[in-house]
Amino acid sequence: MLRYVLHDADLGDVRFGISPLCELGLSLRTLREPSRYPLQLPWLRRTEAARAGLDLEVLTALVDERLWTPDFLNPRPLSPLTRLDDELAALRRMPSERFVSQILGVHQGEMPAVLDGPPRVAIARVVDALEGLWAACFAPYWVRMRAILEADIVYRGRQVAQSGLAVMLNGLAPTAEFDGRVLSLRLRDPRERIEHIGGAGLTLVPTMFTTRASAPVDPAEPPSMFYPARGQGAMWEAERVQNPAALAAIVGETRARLLIALAEPASSTELGVRFGVSTSAVNQHLRVLRDAGLLTATRYGHSMLYLRSELGSALLAG
CATH class of the missing domain: 1.10.10.10 (Winged helix-like DNA-binding domain superfamily/Winged helix DNA-binding domain)
Incomplete structure (x- = not known):
């Protein structure tokens, strides 16, 4: 259980963002266990041939059997207009220590063989693999995906205006609950964590590739919640x-x-x-x-x- 404690100033600093890199990172869970993400099975079928030419060895090394992914794949977007090029450029500049520690954190202390080497070389290969995944499996559909994500944010904003922040937060995911001060997220992470936002702001990120509330693994990461976007069922129909x-x-x-x-x-x-x-x-x-x-x-x-x-x-x- 993760509990984000919102103080008075934080209640007015809840914002939304869209992250193309987050969509890439979370989609790796769909590649690993398609049965958990039935709404995206049409996407998997449509992109099956294109995925054959990708660096799947590296991509699959970025997610473990628990479906955890490193936090560097789920950056806190600064706005709903975040560009993938900017996110990938930041990823290329990522400190080697952060890359190594987060990969080890996901794989419980073991470095996958394909990433075991000079960190700068591994980082470059990861970014290249993600660029390939984007070009083959996301670029043809991104306009449609982004429209659904943006429509979700508009809907949530209208909820806040009409019914208040608490109603909106309690409707984001079945595994999220807000009591007016504390946002509780029931995660697959067994740790009990309490984090006081304390002026850092809370960013809410709709995504096509989660069915429940998700959050950063590392407590040092900025407070964020990834939640399932509305309207996914109509994506491919x-x-x-x-x-x-x-x-x-x-x-x-x-x-x-x-x-x-x-x-x-x-x-x-x-x-x-x-x-x-x-x-x-x-x-x-x-x-x-x-x-x-x-x-x-x-x-x-x-x-x-x-x-x-x-x-x-x-x-x-x-």
């Missing part, structure tokens, strides 16, 4: 909705499907993938629905996220 005939007769079948889908925030790129149509075509329909007051739009980083308005919900209900 086209939207299938039985449209109410009356609504479709008023706004058209495509706009009716969009209106139904936008019970949760989504970008035009995400919707295009889900419905199998071009982003430009989706944007035309979204513009019409927004002009009619049936949708709201919020800019988040480089994306515009759309959400059904109260008027749109009323129309759908009627």
